[in-house]
Amino acid sequence: METTTQFDLIVKMTLSAWDAQNGYLNKLLDELTEEQLMQEISPGRNRGIYLLGHLVAVSDDMLPLLGFVNRLFPALEQAFLTTPDKAGQEMPAIAELKENLAAVNAKLKEHFTATSSAQWLEKHNSVSAEDFAKEPHRNKLNIIISRTNHMANHIGQMLMLK
């Protein structure tokens, strides 16, 4: 196996892991009722709807972070990133959040497909060129790795709603 193929293979494995977590999330969302998603994952903790909105907002934020396009749903930031659950903020309905999730994932997929292995190792938009020169691991692919683990963490919590 030549080295370029090895490099491409690992990039593909990393993207497949992201896809797998999104698959688990979508399967779980298909299984949970709206009533279940309005429950807390454990007494006093975040509700399912908040974690759903939080995951949509975090994925949406990857669009500018990876240099693709602006966020599709910037209003989600206030409801699901800067404000904790149950603080009185307005939230979209669950059905709307699910549509947002699908739209964000379709847009991400479109850009992922157009990104070469070498481009995945370019800097993302939250690191300066100066820092990136010293820390080349702070690249776009590392965003995928960290966001995949972030999603796995919250999926583990949302499983409590079943």
Add this chain to the structure above:
Amino acid sequence: METTTQFDLIVKMTLSAWDAQNGYLNKLLDELTEEQLMQEISPGRNRGIYLLGHLVAVSDDMLPLLGFVNRLFPALEQAFLTTPDKAGQEMPAIAELKENLAAVNAKLKEHFTATSSAQWLEKHNSVSAEDFAKEPHRNKLNIIISRTNHMANHIGQMLMLK
């Protein structure tokens, strides 16, 4: 940047993500009391001690899966992999499980350090040579990716104990 360096960089990023989740787990274990670890993560669900033992057993099982050595604590399989929580099985004390975790991670680290980037793309021990020829992504590094996400999933649940 030459291609070999790119390949090495992604391998390093993948191993760093594994280390990061283990760091989160150890930090959480330092913060939780034994009493908290004996609680259920949510009413009727797994207890913290079970998830701890489960994560130790899964990591221990990576030693033979990656072709390094035999499992260090094979008795954990019955208590934490093949038997659900609260089924009457005997379990080691929490302090012992924490020691087991440290021992498993030290052994994994020893072998990780001795594994070259190219070796990470070799087949693991749960796939046949025939299948691996058709599906080269079923390599050792993919075990790290999937086990990192698995750990993140359960850490999300153990955070409920805080």
